[in-house]
Amino acid sequence: MPSVQPLLSRVADAVYWMGRYIERAENVARFLDVNHNLLIDLPQDYTGQWQPIIDASGDSALFRERYGEATLRNALQFLAFDPEYPNSVFSCIRSAREDARSVREVISSEMWTQVNDMYLFITEESRRPKHGSLPAFCRAVRMACHLFGGIKDVTMSHNEAWHFNRVGTLLERAEKTSRILDVKYFMLLPSVADVGTPYDDVQWSAVLKSVSAFEMYRKLYGRIAPERIVQFLLLDGDFPRAIRYCIGRADRSLHAITGTPGGTFSCASEQRLGQLRGELDFARVEPILTGGLHEFCDALQTKMNTIDDCVSADFFALRHSRLGAGIGANA
């Protein structure tokens, strides 16, 4: 009979973060691309369009301090290539690769080769004196990330480590979708003057495109309407970048890890995640908008941060237990 090898806490931690980093790299590349595309559609004199995307990164203070003005060049350097900025595409891929390297015996060789390829690619790109076409670069990153996801799904057993990777990926994706929704809504809707102008449709379409949701949204709702977009990105159960979808699937993976039946919980992470899942499963968009989307997204992010902390404490942090306090923290 085959015996299931126990999963090291450190390894679970690394595969979880590998998932987060790859997802993060993909999202940053998509934001860059969509924003660039949007600028082409807007009138020439329309300025300041790189600031919102910096805001969506959640690191605008750091950007201001290091780069100042949000020009295309600065935004690209910061978000794509800055090795000192931990959430740049470059840093994310580098971190994902380090994680992959430390768990090569757990992931498939194909996964390792792919993430190593991505690293070689981004290193080469970042060393170019003049960066090539932004859309081509973003597309390459996005496709590489998708390829990684596909390789992972078809070459690695859907075992405990795989589920940890999945939880990391999904929580990261939900977080990014909520952030883009929050920032864009805040930017777009309060300015009453903009409603109904040609920019409005263009900008809302861009929100959808930045999470690759444009076509799927159209199929479902047709007309561009802000509240339907919010409903789609927050509460859709089938669209893979919608928050409810992500939380629901993360919940499933967590139960696959613990073996606890669905609808029950055996640890804090399951309890918190299940709670959030239930909340989204039975939510309606109107009260959310009435209560303020920004407040809702804020609360959502806090909840997801708590879930992340709980996952760490429940599965990865054994190393910080009484037995191992202080051992090899940086070794």
Next chain:
Amino acid sequence: MFFSNYSTDGYFDEMFERDGVVRPQAQMVLETINALGGEQLMRHKNASERLLLQLGITFNVYGDQQGAERIFPFDLIPRIVSAKEWSYIERGLKQRIHALNCFIDDIYHDRKILKSGTIPEEVVTSAVSYREQCQGLNPPFGVWAHITGTDLVRDRDGQYYVLEDNLRVPSGVSYVMENREVLKRIFPRVFEGLTVRGTSEYPSRLLEVLESLSPNATQARVVVLTPGIYNSAYFEHSFLARQMGVQLVEGRDLVVDDGYVYMRTTKGLQRVDVVYRRVDDDFLDPEAFRPDSLLGVPGLMAAYRAGRVTLVNAPGNGIADDKVIYAYVPDMIRYYEGEDPILPNVPTYLCWRDKDRKYVLENLEKLVVKAANESGGYGMLVGPHSTAAEREDFAGRISANPRNYIAQPTLALSRAPTIVEDRVEGRHVDLRPFVLCGKEIYVLPGGLTRVAMRKGSLVVNSSQGGGSKDTWVLAHDPGSKEEER
């Protein structure tokens, strides 16, 4: 023809008996390479390097601020060892490893060999790698060196000599297997024509040995302990863990509780029985060795002493890796085996002997001087390639601490044809076969042929710009009667 201008320059050459005359065992490889042609060979070379980079088969260079990773340069032309030569090497290694294990066990118990006067006692007790903490320990089967990577070299007459024993944490075996994989893709026909002995069984053999050492009657959970991804041999640690299907752990993954060793998993603590550790003694356990070590597992040595976990290789075995003790290995073989050594040592001058020291100091420009407890090509003076200032520096160090230095004549290491840019030139090589020792001794047919890639250089270490070649051990020599079977 690719080899038409190749010259052996008077060295012993692994492929040619003399200029223009190929050794019979290398005939087929020569023909294959000539048939491929230089251009095709270069294409293969580039492809193989790209492949290694893509697969991430790289090593980290210490002291490089960028944390640069390099591929270990790999030369496509294999080094071929005839069946006859190999059988000699194999016998010699088995004899040597057996004697070395007897010696280490003896040193940590009755010290009969010292009492007999065969080896001076102070040579042993003054060795940096001697571990008082290991006195009286009884590792399974009395084996202290389970995995060794002996370095062999050949001099101008082709005689093999043992240069170093490498009993502690020898590395390189993963390259033996990876190099073979690359060559199989490039020269499939040659493998069909020759009976090259396979190397891929190594991980199963290793796992067998490791499992046989379990102190636990109900299970044998084996792990590989690595210092982590920044270690220069990390690729190998991960490779071996994958090939054996066991867990790769870092010190922080292990914990000692109630005297047993466990690993921390998502489902709690799980007992570990055998640790194939790729961490030096000093960093194993801060309670037993270096207290400042962050890599180690507190309590690991206590669990080992209590026989609740097996550490492989056994701590303390580095005593026989000391280069002064090395000089006595032929005496050990005579003492424990009652036989003459099959594989000779390189003649060695021990600087703590007044007469030897005098000779060494007077002949530094002819000799290779080595610190007794360094490896990886560090702490070494190659006399003929040294400057006056370097010699003066070493003379000072030798006089200040004679126990710590040995010297050997500079050997005219054998050479093997190696691709250099777009041609073939002779480069000096050594050979590191790998030996497993559990209940029985097993020698992996093959080994890592290391190449000093720089013209004229005698230093083959990867940290010093060395590369490698695949080593083909033939099952039958061409023309021998076994081949007719």
